[in-house]
Amino acid sequence: MRTSGSNLYFAEIIGNFNQGGDGRVANHLACGLEHAGARATCISLRRGGNARNEDGPQESLDLGSRRRIVGSLIAFGRLVRFIRRARPSVLHVHGQQSLVVAALAIIGLRNRPQFWFTWHNSEGVFDAMGLRGWLMRWAVRRCDMIFGASRSIVDRMRATLGNFPRIEVFRNGVPVMEPTTGMQADEPVICWCGRIVPSKDPRAFIRAAAVLNREGLRFHAVLAGDSPAHLGWFMDETRALAAELGLADIVEFPGWVDDVAALIRRSAIGVQTSHTEGLSMTLLEQMMAGLAVVATDVGDTSIAVEDGKSGYVIPAKDDTALVDRLRRLLEDPRHRTQIGAAARQRAIAEFSLASMARQAREAYQVIAVQRKQAGEAQPPGPGQHVAGEQG
CATH class of the missing domain: 3.40.50.2000 (Glycogen Phosphorylase B;)
Incomplete structure (x- = not known):
């Protein structure tokens, strides 16, 4: 059960609830954060599937649309409204599909949430060319923290992004499950x-x-x-x-x-x-x-x-x-x-959900201190009103 005493609110952003590894990590992290006492929402920007299962977060939102041509614009508008209404402490994007939309959604916010990005795929790290590649690099430089799922991914991101100050490994975690019953089978x-x-x-x-x-x-x-x-x-x-x-x-x-x-x-x-x-x-x-x-x-x-x-x-x-x-x-x-x-x-x-949640909470505190030292406005707690911004 969720414990009390924490105002941290993490919004985990993915492409859609069917997208495999990225979505599973986001779902697991949201669940681990809730058990650690934080609030968490898993958000899909493209319609598809369902995040709810026995190990999923209490709250999941599908902001996507089945209208392909204007789907990104619809998801963008809904994400902006969500951020202004819910005021998450962290907007954490998993996978490249949603990065640019999320980066655009926080433009102009005076008390913006911390903006994180995690690259999970070990192939094709920042290899997009042309306009897509330029937008990816623009968006990632808006981030407070960049994570990679392994040391090799982090090394490749550092080689591409140069002197970006905050790139770290974020270790995956999985739910604790019942132990195997097949260890002693005659035909294992x-x-x-x-x-x-x-x-x-x-x-x-x-x-x-x-x-x-x-x-x-x-x-x-x-x-x-x-x-x-x-x-x-x-x-x-x-x-x-x-x-x-x-x-x-x-x-x-x-x-x-x-x-x-x-x-x-x-x-x-x-x-x-x-x-x-x-x-x-x-x-x-x-x-x-x-x-x-x-x-x-x-x-x-x-x-x-x-x-x-x-x-x-x-x-x-x-x-x-x-x-x-x-x-x-x-x-x-x-x-x-x-x-x-x-x-x-x-x-x-x-490599449990508790380990994932601990990493996320520690990263939040590090960035909060750095932003305070730099004189940046910090995001308010969930539900708190900020004068001059409409919900």
Whole structure:
């Protein structure tokens, strides 16, 4: 339950409630902030989906429109009215889709909220060209704080933005979930979750599964996720590879899974084979459920997973290492149970919603002090009236 005594109000801005990783992070952060005693609203600027679930914030708003041509203008007007009426302490934009609209919405406010931006995607960091690229850079320089989901993303932003003073890593967090029930199964489930796209390299897992199957090890593999329309051919070829390698009865392709937590909780081992990541939400969810994880050393994976203790970290594109770590976990149920238990303890301690909320509250205090020293007007508490500004 929400505790009392805090006037902080965070508005978490996303493109839409169906947009995947960015939306999940915003939703999780809003929930964590509410449990920490702050008020939080998750806001979509494009119509689509619904933010509400058992782990979602108490308040979510869809400011978008189904009218494509004027949709951005409608969302902009509604966002301006929301900011003037609700007076959030922080306007926190997740992902590039909503950045420019949010930056325009705070122009002219005498007591504007702190303006934050987080880049989650490990690909294409500030690589937009032309007018779009110029608008992105204009908007990001209006920010009080810029976050990246990993050290590598932060390094790339610093290289692009030069001397921007406040760029930091913001660690993802996930809800605490019930521990797995599948650790001691006769045929343990190995789960791989993500977009079926080349950069996630699901075929590395399929090749490893084929080797382990030929060795006589018993397991069931699930590759959960789908491909965008333009990469439908990649999904087809990935399924064909599994059939070609004789895995039709071992590997399952359920497509998009709404309840990923249920899949994770019946699994024993989690796998990430990506060539590029920030900090995978699915990896953290697998750790939170106590799975023994094997993940490629990309982004901040090695920050989350302590190699050999709370999981295994392997080089990207190293099929031999992937097979070796999976073999060890399949052959030794006691070892994978120990690894899974350590993973769960680490996730609860370092990558929970409470950890996310603590980062956000600490960042707010730092910026508040800096703005006070610079003589900038601070945003009022929620619902407080400011003379000269209409609600």
